Amino acid sequence: MQTPILVIGATGNIGRVLIQRLLQQGRLVRAATRHPERYPAHPGVTPIYFDYEQPDSFAPALAGIKQVFAIAGPASTGVTLPFSPFVAQIQRAGVEHLVLVTTMPILRSDGLHLWDEVEQPVLQAGVPCTFLRPNWFMQAFVDSFMATMVKQGRLCVPAADARISLIDARDIGEVAAALLTAEEHRTHAYTLTGGEALNFTEIAATLAHASGRSVEYHHEPLETLGVTELNAAGGTMTPIKNLTYLFKTLRQGSFAEVDPTVERLIGRPPTTFAHFANEHAAVWQTEPSPQSTRSA
Numbered sequence: 001m002q003t004p005i006l007v008i009g010a011t012g013n014i015g016r017v018l019i020q021r022l023l024q025q026g027r028l029v030r031a032a033t034r035h036p037e038r039y040p041a042h043p044g045v046t047p048i049y050f051d052y053e054q055p056d057s058f059a060p061a062l063a064g065i066k067q068v069f070a071i072a073g074p075a076s077t078g079v080t081l082p083f084s085p086f087v088a089q090i091q092r093a094g095v096e097h098l099v100l101v102t103t104m105p106i107l108r109s110d111g112l113h114l115w116d117e118v119e120q121p122v123l124q125a126g127v128p129c130t131f132l133r134p135n136w137f138m139q140a141f142v143d144s145f146m147a148t149m150v151k152q153g154r155l156c157v158p159a160a161d162a163r164i165s166l167i168d169a170r171d172i173g174e175v176a177a178a179l180l181t182a183e184e185h186r187t188h189a190y191t192l193t194g195g196e197a198l199n200f201t202e203i204a205a206t207l208a209h210a211s212g213r214s215v216e217y218h219h220e221p222l223e224t225l226g227v228t229e230l231n232a233a234g235g236t237m238t239p240i241k242n243l244t245y246l247f248k249t250l251r252q253g254s255f256a257e258v259d260p261t262v263e264r265l266i267g268r269p270p271t272t273f274a275h276f277a278n279e280h281a282a283v284w285q286t287e288p289s290p291q292s293t294r295s296a
């Protein structure tokens with residue numbers, strides 16, 4: 001009988017596309033989620049309870065599994081969950097290939113990569129792993145505080161004139177599918193970016209064109225919003241100081257690199273921001289709720 005592939009983050013932007021692709025290639029999937037009871041029934045997919053904060057959920061999810069796709073946690077701006085207990089269980093389970101999403105290098109003040117706490121335990125355990133290190137997701141303009149700013153017509157973030165090669169998270173799902181169904185794999189790290197590096201003036205103009213609204217970019221510190229945290233990627237509430245650090249890293253040019261890996265692995269150019277914005281135009285055409293920049 002075919003062994004299923006365990007997908008952690010099955011309900012997320014990346015996981016949903018990955019599962020579609022794996023099913024199209026005739027693979028079976030075990031879909032890890034904190035809410036298996038809500039997971040839509042689908043032939044070839046078995047939902048299973050999994051929560052990084054509940055180590056008891058690791059062994060049942062990994063039982064009999066040889067290949068794992070995982071996001072390292074729900075947050076995008078800092079490692080919030082201890083990763084080592086999960087890695088230890090992966091090792092015990094005899095997993096043969098882990099495809100793990102971390103992020104493009106973000107250096108901390110002590111010189112370490114923000115995600116070393118995730119990647120190092122995997123390397124030390126000797127688990128065969130492909131690290132996927134993506135840039136910021138285009139989805140941040142749909143599911144974070146920036147979506148509200150776009151609806152209000154003022155994208156006020158401290159990006160100066162820095163460029164960023166945003167990636168559509170769905171392209172990462174395709175990359176992961178290509179890697180999980182490849183004959184061979186070895187421990188490797190891929191930087192994943194979109195195919196163009198835009199500054200926020202160009203991003204605002206693209207969003208304005210797609211939505212039919214006026215959207216202007218203004219360089220402003222996030223502190224002027226007068227809040228301590230904001231709804232960042234995936235709806236995770238994130239301290240302003242973490243987001244401020246991310247924007248500082250952006251201004252230093254750390255997210256401007258355009259890397260050819262996505263096209264090489266999926267055989268087509270990465271999704272452009274203009275295409276993404278046109279597809280999601282309806283999101284920015286609704287009226288913002290009162291005070292939604294603060295609470296969104």
Ligand SMILES: NC(=O)c1ccc[n+]([C@@H]2O[C@H](COP(=O)([O-])OP(=O)(O)OC[C@H]3O[C@@H](n4cnc5c(N)ncnc54)[C@H](OP(=O)(O)O)[C@@H]3O)[C@@H](O)[C@H]2O)c1
Nearest residue numbers: 009011012013014033034051052073075076136137233234
């Ligand atoms: N957003 C960015 O710009 C960016 C950039 C680089 C890297 N990343 C990384 O990409 C990943 C996010 O991927 P995505 O966009 O596909 O996800 P997403 O759409 O934000 O969805 C979050 C996923 O995390 C799962 N999740 C939340 N809390 C969990 C927990 N305690 N235990 C297990 N699973 C949990 C959710 O599953 P259930 O709710 O079903 O349990 C859901 O599938 C993160 O690891 C982030 O660090 C993001």
